[in-house]
Amino acid sequence: MPKILAIEDDPDMLAALRMPLEAQGYELFTATTGEEGLEKVKEIAPDLIILDVMMETATAGFQVSLELRSPDEDSPYAEYRDTPILMLTAIHTTTSLRFGPDEAYLPVDDFVEKPVDPDELVEKVELLLKQSAVG
Amino acid sequence: MELEQILARLLEAATQVLQADAAMVRLLDDRGRELTTAVTVGLPDHDSAVEPVAVDQSALDREVLSGRTVILDEIQEDVRGATLPQDYCSALCVPLNREGEPLGTLYIYATGAQCFSEPHSELLAPLVDLAAEAVAGNRAYAKLKEQEASRGQFIRIATHELRSPIAVAQSLLRNVVKGYAGELNEPQRDIFARINRRLDFMQTLVNDLLDLAAGKSPELGEDEQAVAVNASVGRAVLLVQPRAEEKDIELSLDPCCEELVVQASEEGLDRIFVNLVDNAVKYTPAGGSVRVSLGRKDEEIQVAVSDNGIGIPKEALSHLYEEFYRARNAKKVDAVGTGLGLAIVKDLVDRYNGRIEVESELGQGTTFTVAFPVLREEAPVSGRAVSGRAVSDSSVKTMIAQP
Numbered sequence: 001m002p003k004i005l006a007i008e009d010d011p012d013m014l015a016a017l018r019m020p021l022e023a024q025g026y027e028l029f030t031a032t033t034g035e036e037g038l039e040k041v042k043e044i045a046p047d048l049i050i051l052d053v054m055m056e057t058a059t060a061g062f063q064v065s066l067e068l069r070s071p072d073e074d075s076p077y078a079e080y081r082d083t084p085i086l087m088l089t090a091i092h093t094t095t096s097l098r099f100g101p102d103e104a105y106l107p108v109d110d111f112v113e114k115p116v117d118p119d120e121l122v123e124k125v126e127l128l129l130k131q132s133a134v135g
Numbered sequence: 136m137e138l139e140q141i142l143a144r145l146l147e148a149a150t151q152v153l154q155a156d157a158a159m160v161r162l163l164d165d166r167g168r169e170l171t172t173a174v175t176v177g178l179p180d181h182d183s184a185v186e187p188v189a190v191d192q193s194a195l196d197r198e199v200l201s202g203r204t205v206i207l208d209e210i211q212e213d214v215r216g217a218t219l220p221q222d223y224c225s226a227l228c229v230p231l232n233r234e235g236e237p238l239g240t241l242y243i244y245a246t247g248a249q250c251f252s253e254p255h256s257e258l259l260a261p262l263v264d265l266a267a268e269a270v271a272g273n274r275a276y277a278k279l280k281e282q283e284a285s286r287g288q289f290i291r292i293a294t295h296e297l298r299s300p301i302a303v304a305q306s307l308l309r310n311v312v313k314g315y316a317g318e319l320n321e322p323q324r325d326i327f328a329r330i331n332r333r334l335d336f337m338q339t340l341v342n343d344l345l346d347l348a349a350g351k352s353p354e355l356g357e358d359e360q361a362v363a364v365n366a367s368v369g370r371a372v373l374l375v376q377p378r379a380e381e382k383d384i385e386l387s388l389d390p391c392c393e394e395l396v397v398q399a400s401e402e403g404l405d406r407i408f409v410n411l412v413d414n415a416v417k418y419t420p421a422g423g424s425v426r427v428s429l430g431r432k433d434e435e436i437q438v439a440v441s442d443n444g445i446g447i448p449k450e451a452l453s454h455l456y457e458e459f460y461r462a463r464n465a466k467k468v469d470a471v472g473t474g475l476g477l478a479i480v481k482d483l484v485d486r487y488n489g490r491i492e493v494e495s496e497l498g499q500g501t502t503f504t505v506a507f508p509v510l511r512e513e514a515p516v517s518g519r520a521v522s523g524r525a526v527s528d529s530s531v532k533t534m535i536a537q538p
Contacts, residue, residue: 010299010303012304013306014309015305015307016303016306016307016309016310017306019310019315019316020251020310020313020315023315044481077458090298090299092301097530114302114303114305114306115302115304115305115306115309115338116300116306117301117309118306118309118310118311118315
């Protein structure tokens, strides 16, 4: 049963994420701050990470993804570098996000725009899990 | 004309009229504590007299600012200092004030001794009044701009804060509607559908408000570049096409034969055309038609969006671009429009030095025409392939070919 870690500070949004994901059979873990999220990545070693772009600060989500994908050899997250990251965004969040996932701008694998459609969420999660299992 | 230029002209006139040698205007800061030199005439740049002056350290300035004209016949050693330039023996010191409020000081200097007297001060009066008016006008304008920016800022923050709870509520609701929270009975399904629509409306309203506030934001000007009008209109038509098809409305595009370019923000220009074309489709009944045509007239490029829809009632015409205004017949077609679409269009058109006109006949149709000054005729950099908005020339031509 794949493990998903959702890093999201809004408890209501977490509830909206939990419903379709658990219905699909995934085991959901949560963290409400970027810092807590990074700790839990090491603790749980999730198969996929869902990350909200904005949490306690406007750049919290960015910071987490940058940390996780840090190319540093001695990065504490080196072994989690390939864990797929799905980012939750709002339109107009930042110009760079409108250019789609791009290693140069933001190291995430896909985006889901808020408000979140549960079917779209499940579809994207499934796709990312499949791709990372093969690759 | 800039304030500095006006004051410089007035000072030149003043020194000529009084046959004086130099003059200076100093303006008081908001807190009334410091006088900063705004304009000088006849004074060397390095003169120490042009340094800012702390009001509480200058008895002379305090007296002038209180409304009194001071004539100095022989500038004494002890009166010299920060306030008065060297080499001048006579000075006429006049307050600049408006409606009793001190705005600054105007000092005229002469190298001779005892050059000024009461009649000189009277001669100067009309020029001093003009200077005071100019300063007061400039301040009022600056304050207005500040308030507008601040209002824009407030709207931006407020609507930004609204985004999140609305998006979360919608996300939760989608789960319910799609059955993830259990089976729904008919009345529940009905209620949630209504709530959903209202939330969607709130989201649109918030986005429109943000666009409106952004339109008033001073930073937007940095985004401006040369934008190809044909391509921008093409993108708008592509975007609205599906909605037109749903209503069986014939949406046609007649581009300009030349590829004309105007100075604007690409996003802003796109927004103008999307709003106009979308409105045309929205307020035209099924089976109708919307025609978008471009043309050049002298130094202008004109874009006309013409429909055979419900038209605009006469009394609505003068209110069309007001924020939140909706004509009564528009409300019948779409109960929940935000009323901001045209306000946003007008804002953007003004920003890009364009103009907008409307012709309409109730029950027959409407034509909106926007016109912009042409920047140049070169082919622009090809459309950015961003967010699926690239429109190649071939796709624009295909649209014309379709009946």
